[in-house]
Amino acid sequence: MNRRRKQRLMAVTAAFVLLAAAVSVMLVSLNDSIDVFYTPTEIHNGKTATGKKPIVGQRLRIGGLVVPGSVERDEDSLSVSFELVDSGPTVKVEFDGILPDLFREGQGIVATGELRNPTLIAATEVLAKHDEEYMPPELAEQLKGIKHFKPDDTKTSAGSYQ
Incomplete structure (x- = not known):
């Protein structure tokens, strides 16, 4: 794998991890206000x-x-x-x-x-x-x-x- 593909893969992986973390934080926050x-x-x-x-x-x-x-x-x-x-x-x-x-x-x-x-x-x-x-x-x-x-x-x- 060349260097450019590795950088793209790392960027996509980092974006996915950040998105998953943001969704998790939102769900935990909403769970406290759901009746x-x-x-x-x-x-x-x-x-x-x-x-x-x-x-x-x-x-x-x-x-x-x-x-x-x-x-x-x-x-x-x-x-x-x-x-x-x-x-x-x-x-x-x-x-x-x-x-x-x-x-x-x-x-x-x-x-x-x-x-x-x-x-x-x-x-x-x-x-x-x-x-x-x-x-x-x-x-x-x-x-x-x-x-x-x-x-x-x-x-x-x-x-x-x-």
């Missing part, structure tokens, strides 16, 4: 297609209906906790801040936050839907025709709300 959407059932059972569950400490978005009777407000601060449900088990959400005006029990919401344990989300943002059209399509499909009630102590089937 994957989950439903309460997917948090418990994992995503339907992959079975992948969120890990503790992961940022995520969760959507579901606020379980009637589950909203608890702290009288000394803006802290509020409530349970979310879709078609299965519930997940508790804790939020410290001002809730949207449209927030109420039985209402569909989307919260952004961090998974603290497998059934607890520490939310940094809560969005309430403004009408029946404001809902992720996969959540709307799961919630068709389901009525949700706060479970009483006599029910034995955990997470069944029909």
Whole structure:
């Protein structure tokens, strides 16, 4: 191989290595700002297609209906906790801040936050839907025709709300 070809090969190899490094840095940076959407059932059972569950400490978005009777407000601060449900088990959400005006029990919401344990989300943002059209399509499909009630102590089937 002559000298000129070696220089070209080295230049192409260096350009490829720099491009790979730049793409790697971008992907690592973006990974910290990506919020994957989950439903309460997917948090418990994992995503339907992959079975992948969120890990503790992961940022995520969760959507579901606020379980009637589950909203608890702290009288000394803006802290509020409530349970979310879709078609299965519930997940508790804790939020410290001002809730949207449209927030109420039985209402569909989307919260952004961090998974603290497998059934607890520490939310940094809560969005309430403004009408029946404001809902992720996969959540709307799961919630068709389901009525949700706060479970009483006599029910034995955990997470069944029909």
